[in-house]
Amino acid sequence: MxxxxxxxxxxxxxxxxxxxxxxxxxxxxxxxxxxxxxxxxxxxxxxxxxxxxxxxxxxxxxxxxxxxxxxxxxxxxxxxxxxxxxxxxxxxxxxxxxxxxxxxxxxxxxxxxxxxxxxxxxxxxxxxxxxxxxxxxxxxxxxxxxxxxxxxxxxxxxxxxxxxxxxxxxxxxxxxxxxxxxxxxxxxxxxxxxxxxxxxxNLFLPPEYIEQLEELKTHDPDLHRIARKGEFGINGSRVFPQFSVAAHEEVMDHIQKIERPLKRSGMDFGFEDSYNALLRVAVDRKNLILYIYWEYYKNKTTDDVTAEEIIEFQKNREEIRADSAEPKTIAYYSRKGFRMRGAKKFQGSRLQYTKKIKRFKKIICSDRCVNTIEELKYLTFKINREGEMQEDEFNIDPHTLSAIWYALDDYDVVDLKRAY
The missing domain is CATH 3.40.50.300 (P-loop containing nucleotide triphosphate hydrolases)
Known part of the structure; x- marks a missing residue:
């Protein structure tokens, strides 16, 4: 019994x-x-x-x-x-x-x-x-x-x-x-x-949890439909509807007011058609806000040139989490005195990392990060030949998004779905 x-x-x-x-x-x-x-x-x-x-x-x-x-x-x-x-x-x-x-x-x-x-x-x-x-x-x-x-x-x-x-x-x-x-x-x-x-x-849920779900209605209507109402729908094509742009000074002012902000840097490598994208981000863990406040974005530059252009990271001993699929490149930067390590990648990580970034209530980007804005503001999901949305593929190859993935590889945004 x-x-x-x-x-x-x-x-x-x-x-x-x-x-x-x-x-x-x-x-x-x-x-x-x-x-x-x-x-x-x-x-x-x-x-x-x-x-x-x-x-x-x-x-x-x-x-x-x-x-x-x-x-x-x-x-x-x-x-x-x-x-x-x-x-x-x-x-x-x-x-x-x-x-x-x-x-x-x-x-x-x-x-x-x-x-x-x-x-x-x-x-x-x-x-x-x-x-x-x-x-x-x-x-x-x-x-x-x-x-x-x-x-x-x-x-x-x-x-x-x-x-x-x-x-x-x-x-x-x-x-x-x-x-x-x-x-x-x-x-x-x-x-x-x-x-x-x-x-x-669920009679065992505290009222505060349902209030959090209700808040989604204002900053992410698609997620509110999914999380609160539990209903299928035609998702908005934008990957990050909560993405917005603010003046650089305003962004930095908000970051300074965060109690114990989580600051990270992430880098995606590229050369010919793709780009070296290096971003600095800050997380307001209490309010679930991601700030993007600095970027480096270039292609067709060799590692020695790039190392000179981002030398401040070496001087400040600032850690960079980078694409682990490029161990030789990471080894090169490490020999040059950079604190660089490979971010965790696994089968299905594109989908899991994208879902993680979508959990932020707000993503606020400095207006100085013009390439990040160009890639992420109107980033949409890719549609396959059958007209189906691919939730781990996009209309472009967003190198800045990869940099954010790597920067936050071991940070878990609060997931309301798993909270109770």
Missing amino acids: MEKEINPRFDEFLFDWSTKFQFLVGGYGSSKSYHVALKLIMKLLQEKRTALVVREVYDTHRDSTFSLLEEIIIDLDLDSRVRCISSPMQIRFPNGSKIIFKGMDKPAKLKSINNISIVWLEECSEIKYAGFKELLGRLRHPTLKLHMILSTNPVSKNNWCYKHFFKDEKKKYFVLDDEELYRKKTIIINNTYYHHSTADD
Whole structure:
């Protein structure tokens, strides 16, 4: 016997295994991931099964799905019987059930798994459609009923999740009107259990959290629609709608007033068609504001020339975080006395870093950083041949954005979605 207080909105969902697909979409803080994890644990305690939990990037499991499942197991006082193994990440149950974790950034490792009867795709909108179809092929068992649970925040109607589970107007494909789901909250159709939720459905959230979500309405309407209302939509083409320009003196005055500002420098390398882009940025961690106040932006200059032009960084012993894909260049600058190190890059880092920068409430750029303004003010997402928005590709190659990525590579902007 176990007792666990849950949100009433998820009461029916926890015990409904009538369909093959279960698609949960909702805003930040709605507790959908928590209740998927709880549902999975209860099922595997009752039946001997192997469940596969998938995210686009394997390493993100540790601080998300694995951590969440472990937290629930401890909270239910099951940790003496259910083993949470951290390396490699897996969870083993006393009846022989187990949960294994995989990432689509390491597809070769999917080939070695067998007898998977449940798959959970967390943040399924980040997974490619080809990956979703590959996982369908991995979902097989000779005797057990098969289930796939997909959970996501509602990004764009151009995303494959919307086109597959709702409608694709271009292909004249229709399953369900998303507006109907927002009204009814739960719908079962085509062997799929649809579930919609928002922060209002999470009775354990403090009022301050919902107030933060409401604030998004003023500085990022698209994110407000996603985070607060939990609704799909046509995203604005601008990557950073919160980007603005201010007089240099005003920017520096704001930075001086920040209590313990985080100051960083990042550099992207280039020569012929691309550029050496070196930026200084400052972060107001309390108010979630990113300031960009200095830039160096040139191409067709050799490293020795560039080193002379940015010599102030060497003299001031100012650290530069740079593109780790250029170890020889970093080694050259290090020999010249610069404090330069490679920033962390990984499969899927473009998408993850872009999402991180989008979490700032404001991005304020000095009017002296003319190249940064030119690249970022009207930066838009790239559209592929099928008319779909590519959330990790842009209409140009923004070298200044890469410099910001590297500058903030190990700084994590407060993510409202993961806060509760």
